[in-house]
Each structure stands twice: as structure tokens, then as C-alpha cells.
Amino acid sequence: MNNTLNYIFSRRSVRKYQDKEVSEEMLHDLLEAAMAAPSAVAKDPWRFIVIRKRENIDKLAAVLPHGKMLLQATAALVVCGDINNAHDQQESYMLQDLSAAVENILLAANTLGLGTCWLGVHPRQERMNDIRELFSLPNNIIPMCGIAVGWPTDRPEPRTRFNGEYVHKETW
Ligand SMILES: Cc1cc2nc3c(=O)[nH]c(=O)nc-3n(C[C@H](O)[C@H](O)[C@H](O)COP(=O)(O)O)c2cc1C
Numbered sequence: 312m313n314n315t316l317n318y319i320f321s322r323r324s325v326r327k328y329q330d331k332e333v334s335e336e337m338l339h340d341l342l343e344a345a346m347a348a349p350s351a352v353a354k355d356p357w358r359f360i361v362i363r364k365r366e367n368i369d370k371l372a373a374v375l376p377h378g379k380m381l382l383q384a385t386a387a388l389v390v391c392g393d394i395n396n397a398h399d400q401q402e403s404y405m406l407q408d409l410s411a412a413v414e415n416i417l418l419a420a421n422t423l424g425l426g427t428c429w430l431g432v433h434p435r436q437e438r439m440n441d442i443r444e445l446f447s448l449p450n451n452i453i454p455m456c457g458i459a460v461g462w463p464t465d466r467p468e469p470r471t472r473f474n475g476e477y478v479h480k481e482t483w
Pocket of ligand 1: 322323324325326377378428429430431432467
């Protein structure tokens with residue numbers, strides 16, 4: 312691992328958090344990082360729901376079967392896309408833009424000392440419907456994932472998952 316890239320290798324999914332609030336300012340920083348991501352034709356179709364109230368974080372936990380760490384997290388984001396604003400109104404372009412934004416959030420949070428965990432929603436229809444109902448999403452807004460955010464109790468070790476077998480030189 313190249314140490315200069317440690318901010319990438321030290322980003323790990325964090326699933327245990329301290330009982331300590333995440334400030335509005337830090338969440339703003341995460342969203343500013345998100346919106347610096349590349350986006351097809353700079354359409355910026357990403358939309359975010361910022362959740363800091365305990366009862367609402369718990370409601371999100373209740374509809375995400377693999378999101379129980381949210382019960383400890385002191386903030387959460389729901390990352391959505393506006394299909395009307397995606398390049399060519401294509402869901403694939405929208406999801407690619409959103410994924411780039413999510414990775415920026417995870418890397419920015421790690422750099423600021425926060426811990427995060429990406430929580431899958433799209434394409435699980437039941438989770439998408441539950442979130443649509445829970446947060447009163449308009450029809451053009453498609454939920455892609457949740458992100459648990461908090462101050463980590465401890466940090467998983469940086470690691471590489473490099474696998475040379477996945478790499479083809481010059482041609483397959
Ligand atoms: C699309 C997607 C969905 C994910 N959903 C969940 C989830 O529901 N719950 C969870 O604990 N982790 C989830 N993760 C995190 C992965 O489990 C994690 O990134 C992977 O095990 C690699 O570990 P690392 O993030 O520590 O490098 C998800 C990651 C992605 C990219």
C-alpha cells in the first residue's frame with residue numbers, strides 16, 4: 312500500500328459508534344464533498360436526506376435489515392436520485408453519479424475522524440418502498456442507499472483488497 316493513499320485504505324465500514332453527536336457543520340462538509348463528485352454532464356441528480364433526530368434514525372434502522380448499527384449511530388443520510396435530473400433520464404447514469412457521491416462522503420468522513428457504513432437500499436423494492444413512505448419521497452425521487460454516520464468506538468485496520476487476477480493488461 313502506498314502511504315500517500317492511506318485516506319483510501321483506512322476507509323473501512325464502521326458499525327460501532329460512541330454516544331456523541333455529529334455536528335451540522337460536519338454533515339455539511341460531508342455533503343459538500345459528495346457534491347464534488349463527478350456527474351454525467353454535470354447533472355448532479357443526487358439528493359440527500361439528513362437525519363439527526365434519534366427517533367428518525369431508529370425508524371430508518373427498522374426498515375433496513377442489515378442496518379441495525381443505526382441504532383447506535385448519531386446521524387444518518389439517505390442518498391436519493393432525482394430521475395428527472397439524471398443524464399438522459401437514465402437510471403444507470405443516476406446510480407453511477409450517486410455512487411461517486413457516496414464514496415466521496417465515506418472518504419471525507421474518514422478523513423474527519425468519523426465512521427460510516429453504506430447501507431444498501433436500491434434495488435430492493437421493499438426497502439425502497441419503505442423509505443419512500445417513511446420520508447414522503449415524491450415519485451421522481453429514487454432512494455439508493457442509507458449511510459450510518461457516527462464517531463467510531465474503534466477503527467478497523469487499513470487494508471488492501473488488491474487482486475492481480477482481476478487485472479488484464481492491454482487486453483482481456
Ligand atoms: C451497495 C452496498 C451495500 C452495502 N450494504 C450494507 C448493509 O446493508 N449493511 C452493512 O453492514 N454493510 C453494507 N455494505 C458495506 C460492505 O459490507 C463493506 O463495504 C464490505 O464488506 C467491505 O468492507 P469495508 O467497507 O470495511 O472495506 C454495503 C456496501 C455496498 C457498496
